[in-house]
Amino acid sequence: MILKLISRIGEVIEKSGLRDDFIAGELKVSKRTVYNWKKGLSYPTFETAFFLARLLNCSADELAFIVEEEEK
Structure with a gap:
């Protein structure tokens, strides 16, 4: 099983x-960094994600979620 992070930063x-x-x-x-976050090309640090969530008036777990994928 592979865990994959799916960003919702752009949507939020x-x-x-x-x-x-x-x-x-x-x-x-x-x-450019914000653009990359929005497009899922990079992710904020753990600390920055919490500051971003606060700025966006949401919780940090609303910025991304994890899905399980089968190994190929």
Whole structure:
């Protein structure tokens, strides 16, 4: 069994209505970093994920979930 992380960061950010440049400024990261999170190309650190969740007015577990996949 393989565990896979599925990001919902993009969905949650879009739903929040906050702009990428605002989020980047608040978290002291680049706009490119926020873009990469939204597209699932990279993930925030554990600590940053909690700050992001607070900024987005959600819980950290709403930003991602884990699915189990069969090994091929």
